[in-house]
Amino acid sequence: MQAERVIAIGASTGGLVALKEILSQLPDNIGAAVIIVQHMPSFIARSIVTTLNEISKLPVKLAEDGDILEENTVYLAPGGERHVVVENGRIRLVDGDKVNFCRPSVDVMMESIAREFGPRVVGAILTGMGHDGARGIAAIKERGGVTIAQDKVTSAVFGMPKAAIETGKVDHVMPSYRIASAIMDALGGQRYT
Amino acid sequence: MARVMAVDDDPRIREVLEMLFKMEGIDVTVASGGEEALEILEREGDDIDLLILDIMMPRMDGWDVVRALRDRGWTNRLLITMLTAKGDPGDKAIGLDEYVFDYITKPFDPEELVNRVKDFLEIVDAAK
Numbered sequence: 001m002q003a004e005r006v007i008a009i010g011a012s013t014g015g016l017v018a019l020k021e022i023l024s025q026l027p028d029n030i031g032a033a034v035i036i037v038q039h040m041p042s043f044i045a046r047s048i049v050t051t052l053n054e055i056s057k058l059p060v061k062l063a064e065d066g067d068i069l070e071e072n073t074v075y076l077a078p079g080g081e082r083h084v085v086v087e088n089g090r091i092r093l094v095d096g097d098k099v100n101f102c103r104p105s106v107d108v109m110m111e112s113i114a115r116e117f118g119p120r121v122v123g124a125i126l127t128g129m130g131h132d133g134a135r136g137i138a139a140i141k142e143r144g145g146v147t148i149a150q151d152k153v154t155s156a157v158f159g160m161p162k163a164a165i166e167t168g169k170v171d172h173v174m175p176s177y178r179i180a181s182a183i184m185d186a187l188g189g190q191r192y193t
Numbered sequence: 194m195a196r197v198m199a200v201d202d203d204p205r206i207r208e209v210l211e212m213l214f215k216m217e218g219i220d221v222t223v224a225s226g227g228e229e230a231l232e233i234l235e236r237e238g239d240d241i242d243l244l245i246l247d248i249m250m251p252r253m254d255g256w257d258v259v260r261a262l263r264d265r266g267w268t269n270r271l272l273i274t275m276l277t278a279k280g281d282p283g284d285k286a287i288g289l290d291e292y293v294f295d296y297i298t299k300p301f302d303p304e305e306l307v308n309r310v311k312d313f314l315e316i317v318d319a320a321k
Contacts, residue, residue, distance in 0.1 A: 013275075013293045016312075039291035041269055047319035051312075079291075080269075101288040129282050130290035156296040157282055 002089055003033035003071040005120040007183055008113045010106030010136065012039040012128025014156025016048070018176040019126070023056035023074065025180030030058060032122075032187055034074040035086070035113065037106045039128065042080030049076055067091040077104045085112035100132040106160070110136025119144030122186045124179055125170075127155035131163030141169035146186035148172045148179055196220040196240050197310060200230040200258065201247040201276070206299075210245065217307050219314065227253025231261055238267060242317040243310065248277040256285040259292050268292045272313055276301065 007030070011019055015038045026034070040048065045062055052060040056074060061067075063075040069089050077084040082093040084104045099105035106125070110133065113121055123140035125133040127150055141147045147170045149161040154175040164170050172182050197219055199210040207223040214221040222241065224230040227250060234241060244262075248255035255275055262268050274295040275282075282296070295313070297306060 012290050013296045016295070017309075040294055041272065041292075043270055044272065044316050044320045047316045050319055051316055100290070102291045128290065129286055129293060129296070130288075132290060159282065159290075 001071050003069045005032035005071070005187060006069070006086070006113050006117050006122075007032050007034045007187075008110050008121060008123045008136075008140065009034065009036045009126065010110065010124070010128075010133035010160065011036065011126035012102075012130065012132065012157075012160055014127040015039070016051075017156070018150060018154070018179075019052065020055050021176045022124075022180045022183070023052055023058065023060070026056070026058055026183070028057040029072060030184070030187065031071055033069045033071055034058065035063070035077070035084070035109060036074065037077045037084060037104050037109045039102055039132075040079045042078055045076065045078045045080075052076065063091045063093070065091065065093040077109065079104070083108040085109060086116050087112065089116075100130060102130070102132045106133035107136040111139045114139035114143045114145065117145075121145035122148070122183050124148040124150070124183065125161050125164040126150045126176065127157055128160035129157045130159050133160050134163040134167050137164045138167040138169040141171070146171055148174065148182055150179065151175050196222065197243045197245060197314070198222045198224060198230060198233060198241045199245040199276075200224045200227065200250075200255075202226055202250040203247070206247070209303075213303055213307055214310070217311070219310065226250050227255075227258040227261070230258060234262075234267060241271070243272045243274065243313050245274050245276050245310070248275055248279050254285070256289060259289050263289070263292055272317055274309075274313070276306075
C-alpha cells in the first residue's frame with residue numbers, strides 16, 4: 001500500500017550500530033515507509049542492505065529512482081553520486097551539488113519529505129560528524145512532524161544530533177535504543193490526524 | 194577475506210591491534226603514520242579494505258590522511274574508521290563527514306572493537 005506516513009532517518013559516522021538497534025525494534029506493520037540516508041561509500045550500499053535485512057522485520061531495499069513509496073518498507077539511499085528526494089509519492093535520485101559536503105544529503109531528503117508529507121512525518125537524526133540534517137529536521141518540525149535526535153552518550157560523534165538540537169526544533173533527545181519506541185509513539189499519536 | 198590496516202604513531206597501540214586481530218584470524222597490516230599508510234595503499238591498496246586511523250599523529254594527522262585518500266579517489270573503495278582519544282572531531286574534520294564510516298574512542302573495549310571490525314569486514318566481503 002502506498003505510504004501515507006514516513007519515518008525519515010539521517011545518519012553518518014557510527015550510524016550503522018544505531019540503525020541496527022532501531023530497525024531491529026520496529027514492528028513489521030509500522031504503517032509508514034522508512035527512508036534512510038546513511039553517509040557511506042557506495043560500494044558497500046548493497047551489503048549494508050543485506051546486513052540490515054538480517055535484523056529488520058521490515059524489508060529493506062536500496063532506494064531506486066521511480067520507486068513508489070510503500071508503507072512497511074525501508075528504503076536506504078545508495079551512497080555516492082545522487083541526492084534522494086520524494087516527489088509525488090515516488091523516490092527520485094537526482095543530480096546536484098553536494099550539500100553540507102554530502103551527497104546524498106540528509107537535509108535534501110528531509111526537506112522533500114516535509115514538503116510532501118507535512119505533519120505525517122517522524123524525523124530522526126542519528127550520530128555523525130558535521131551538521132547535515134539540521135535544516136531538514138527543522139523543516140519537518142515546521143510542517144508539524146515529530147522530531148528526534150540521538151543523545152550524546154550513545155552517539156559515536158555528537159555532531160549532527162547536536163546541530164539538529166541547536167535549531168530548537170527537536171522534540172525528543174534520547175539514546176539510540178529508545179528511538180524505535182519513540183517513533184512508534186509518534187506514529188500512534190498521528191494515526192488519526 | 195578482507196584486510197585491515199591500522200595506522201597509529203603509538204607502537205603500543207599498533208602492537209595491541211596487531212595481536213588482537215591476528216588472534217581472531219584477521220589479516221592485518223600496521224603503519225606508523227600517514228605517509229607510510231599512503232605508501233602501503235599505493236603499493237597494495239587493492240588488498241586493503243578497512244582502515245583504522247588514529248587522529249593525533251605528528252606531520253600528517255588522521256584528517257590529513259582522509260583528505261589525501263579522498264583526493265586520490267580511494268575513499269570509494271575503503272571503509273574508514275577513526276580510532277582516537279579525541280572525543281570531538283574538531284574543525285579539521287569539516288567536509289570529511291561522508292568519508293568516515295565509524296569513530297571509536299580510546300580507551301576501547303578490545304572485544305567490542307574486534308566485533309565491530311568483524312562486522313565491517315563482513316560488509317566489505319559481501320560487497321565484493
